[in-house]
Amino acid sequence: MADFDFSQEINALHATYDTIAKAIDLDDLQQRIKQLEQEASAPGLWDDPDHAQQVTSKLSAAESQLKRLTTVASRIADVETLVELGREEADQETLAEAQTEIQAVHQTLADIEIQTLLDGEYDERSAVVTIRSGAGGVDAADWAQMLLRMYLRWAERHGYKAKVMDTSYAEEAGIKSATFQVDAPYAYGRLSVEGGTHRLVRISPFDNQSRRQTSFAAVEVVPLVEPTDHIDIPDTDIRVDTYMSSGPGGQGVNTTYSAVRITHLPTGIVVTMQDERSQIQNRAAAMSVLQSRLLVIRHEEEARKKKELAGDIKASWGDQMRSYVLHPYQMVKDLRTGYETSQTQAVFDGDIDGFIDAGIRWRHQQRKQEEA
Structure with a gap:
């Protein structure tokens, strides 16, 4: 005392x-x-x-x-x-x-x-998050599904409304990709620091010889577009395909061509949506996500021009931003901020605020250095 x-x-x-x-x-x-x-x-x-x-x-x-x-x-x-x-x-x-x-x-x-510190142009908006499995085969697909659960549990812990908009299931286990939306003030500002490549190291549950496996998954976070954003997409710039929904479902799934795939021809961006029951609803949701991604591209182009005027500045984000190690020891570590914890199960259950807060502070410091 x-x-x-x-x-x-x-x-x-x-x-x-x-x-x-x-x-x-x-x-x-x-x-x-x-x-x-x-x-x-x-x-x-x-x-x-x-x-x-x-x-x-x-x-x-x-x-x-x-x-x-x-x-x-x-x-x-x-x-x-x-x-x-x-x-x-x-x-x-x-x-x-x-x-x-x-x-x-x-x-x-x-x-x-x-x-x-959440003072970015789009930080106060809702977020659209897409998770894609990377290198690692069936383990990577399972890892992508683990990440999806982690973020949905994080949203649940905070009482945020989260809705899975599209899921592409892998053949053996896990998912190829999933897109979900988190509706909450500053959801984008917080989740945007989660964008990047996430690496998992563990004993593979799918390997009969119980060998250690390294798997990767990519997380993309974009702000939800609003009517004032004015992202015009000419009909000639997109190709719309319809198909039957896949994966677990109830009445109506796999019986109607309600799922929608929109390809933005100039950029090659592809958005799929199958969560809604009608083709019209899925098309509207897919267009919203496409507009969000194009909004981010426009914002990045503007930022790139500013950086060119300011001179050569090193990239702030590496391809691999966080490692989750379950073997031979238990540790989750953010490679940008240095923040780490040995409570791996708590992290997988959505306890990631420490990583998010450290990421926000790190990003703020990066911005200050760039401005300097």
């Missing part, structure tokens, strides 16, 4: 809070809440369910952010009072309680700080 400097720690809490409040701009946040409340109470809002969902979701996120800030400010004031009381009474139990609370507030502020 003697080594714990309460005054210094409380000053640090105030400094961190002030930095976050300035970055978020509390006045602007409160103004946005008022505007969203007006939109949410407008007559006929639910005539357009998609727009209504966006408005209510943004309002809920903004109110939650404001509540977290006001709550943490109150906690800082309370812990100051607790320290004063403990010192006056020379009460070691009270001071121990204050020390525990100070450490907890530090962690809360660190969590809030992450959101202030």
Whole structure:
């Protein structure tokens, strides 16, 4: 207790809070809440369910952010009072309680700080994630399915709405690819740091000689397009094919040509969709994902031009961004940030916030270095 400097720690809490409040701009946040409340109470809002969902979701996120800030400010004031009381009474139990609370507030502020770093053009949008199996045969297909489960469990842990839009099953086990959408404020900003190649090392459950196998899967993350994005796709630039849905299903699966495959001829991008029951719904969903990918390409081209003007800058993202090792030891390690954990099962069950937060901080530092 003697080594714990309460005054210094409380000053640090105030400094961190002030930095976050300035970055978020509390006045602007409160103004946005008022505007969203007006939109949410407008007559006929639910005539357009998609727009209504966006408005209510943004309002809920903004109110939650404001509540977290006001709550943490109150906690800082309370812990100051607790320290004063403990010192006056020379009460070691009270001071121990204050020390525990100070450490907890530090962690809360660190969590809030992450959101202030999500300042990219599309960071606050929902995300569309595609996972593809890579080198490694049936193990890679199984690995891709493990990643799909990991991200869906992550979304579930946070109460985010996640919907699998398309799945291509492998012949023996696992999946060739899958696309899913996560609807939540800043879903893209958070999940975008997961884009890249993920490597799994384990004893193969599909090898009768129980040999160690290395498998790869690619994760692609794009922001969900909005009507204001103006991504025009001429009909002459796409080829649309229809086919019967495949894989597990109920009534109607494998009996109608409801699945849709859209090929964007200029870029070669292919999008398939078979989750919806009707061909019209699948085509609309596929077009939305295609627009999202074209939006990212346009954004990358703009960024590339800026980099060319700024001079030669090394690429920030390597092909292999994270390793998941189950044999001969247990370890998940991010090769960009250095963040690691030996709790591999927890990671596969969706406990990946540590990796995501470290990735966001790493990306922010990369951007600052590029700007410098």
